[in-house]
Amino acid sequence: MIEVKNLHKKYENIIAVNDVSFKVDKGRTFGLLGPNGAGKTTTIKLLCGIIKPDSGTVSLNGRTDPTLIDVRRSLGVVPQTLAIYEELSAEKNLRFIGRMYGLDSQILNSRIAECLEIAGLSKRKKEKVAKYSGGMKRRLNMVCSLLHEPSILLLDEPTVGVDPQSRNLIFNTIEKIKKQGRTIIYTTHYMEEAERLCDTVAILDHGKILDIDNVANLIKKHGGPSHIEAEFEEIISDIEKIKKYVDNTEIQFENNIIRFKTSRPMESLAKLNQSGLRFHSIKVQTANLEDVFLNLTGRRLRD
Ligand SMILES: Nc1ncnc2c1ncn2[C@@H]1O[C@H](COP(=O)(O)OP(=O)(O)O)[C@@H](O)[C@H]1O
Ligand SMILES: [Mg+2]
Numbered sequence: 001m002i003e004v005k006n007l008h009k010k011y012e013n014i015i016a017v018n019d020v021s022f023k024v025d026k027g028r029t030f031g032l033l034g035p036n037g038a039g040k041t042t043t044i045k046l047l048c049g050i051i052k053p054d055s056g057t058v059s060l061n062g063r064t065d066p067t068l069i070d071v072r073r074s075l076g077v078v079p080q081t082l083a084i085y086e087e088l089s090a091e092k093n094l095r096f097i098g099r100m101y102g103l104d105s106q107i108l109n110s111r112i113a114e115c116l117e118i119a120g121l122s123k124r125k126k127e128k129v130a131k132y133s134g135g136m137k138r139r140l141n142m143v144c145s146l147l148h149e150p151s152i153l154l155l156d157e158p159t160v161g162v163d164p165q166s167r168n169l170i171f172n173t174i175e176k177i178k179k180q181g182r183t184i185i186y187t188t189h190y191m192e193e194a195e196r197l198c199d200t201v202a203i204l205d206h207g208k209i210l211d212i213d214n215v216a217n218l219i220k221k222h223g224g225p226s227h228i229e230a231e232f233e234e235i236i237s238d239i240e241k242i243k244k245y246v247d248n249t250e251i252q253f254e255n256n257i258i259r260f261k262t263s264r265p266m267e268s269l270a271k272l273n274q275s276g277l278r279f280h281s282i283k284v285q286t287a288n289l290e291d292v293f294l295n296l297t298g299r300r301l302r303d
Pocket of ligand 1: 011012015036037040043
């Protein structure tokens with residue numbers, strides 16, 4: 001289990017982490033969703049003890065000092081900046097890390113083979129990392145943290161700059177790791193990733209957590225209305241009549257198309273159906289985490 005209480009971290013005049021508190025139960029995946037500069041990497045660094053907080057506490061499986069060797073052994077970290085050696089092969093990178101963790105050589109050999117397989121690098125294990133594509137490097141960077149089978153995994157934007165194939169491989173690996181009951185913290189500025197992978201998501205901006213909840217609840221609380229676009233088979237002649245059916249005065253008309261917002265899309269559509277007009281097509285755009293972020297901060301996740 002991970003518990004973080006009132007973490008503060010200031011760099012010169014920037015407050016990078018501002019009173020951050022959260023709890024992640026064993027086996028759960030917790031997302032930190034926020035734009036560049038939100039404080040995601042600083043939080044990860046505080047969690048694994050690379051930097052010390054100005055105040056506040058971190059507890060990993062009940063242990064409060066992440067720099068102690070046995071606490072380190074329970075922790076896998078996938079850093080945002082690649083932490084692999086370009087002049088070594090994938091196999092040698094993994095062997096080097098395994099030795100650092102003091103893994104027994106027989107166990108190490110089978111773990112290396114397994115990790116190369118997970119990363120899809122078995123065939124190219126003897127080549128220098130310098131020759132790899134960006135996606136291959138990211139995949140290796142990820143499995144380096146899995147080698148010693150940690151119970152807690154911290155992943156800092158593991159898919160930034162990768163091709164769609166590598167991204168899928170990374171997702172599938174994380175989904176497998178989740179099933180093994182490991183506890184995961186996943187940082188990202190892609191709302192689709194948080195929606196797909198995380199049981200609970202914290203919305204982070206300017207070092208502050210604005211809310212923590214599961215995705216459905218975050219959208220319910222902060223997402224705002226759904227957008228409906230209905231195209232009719234004929235041009236709408238009686239606009240006032242339609243307005244009555246959707247209880248909405250801000251309805252937009254354009255030939256045979258209407259657009260409006262509603263917090264109850266299914267009910268609105270059922271009512272509209274009673275108008276007797278025939279639909280050609282209907283688009284319902286429900287709110288997502290991007291809307292949540294926009295409504296909480298007034299800005300988008302990505303510029
Ligand atoms: N070593 C550092 N020295 C000074 N400022 C830093 C340092 N690291 C991060 N920052 C600042 O702290 C804030 C949070 O950064 P960071 O944690 O890297 O955010 P994120 O990972 O969400 O993009 C940013 O404003 C960033 O410029
Ligand atoms: Mg970062």
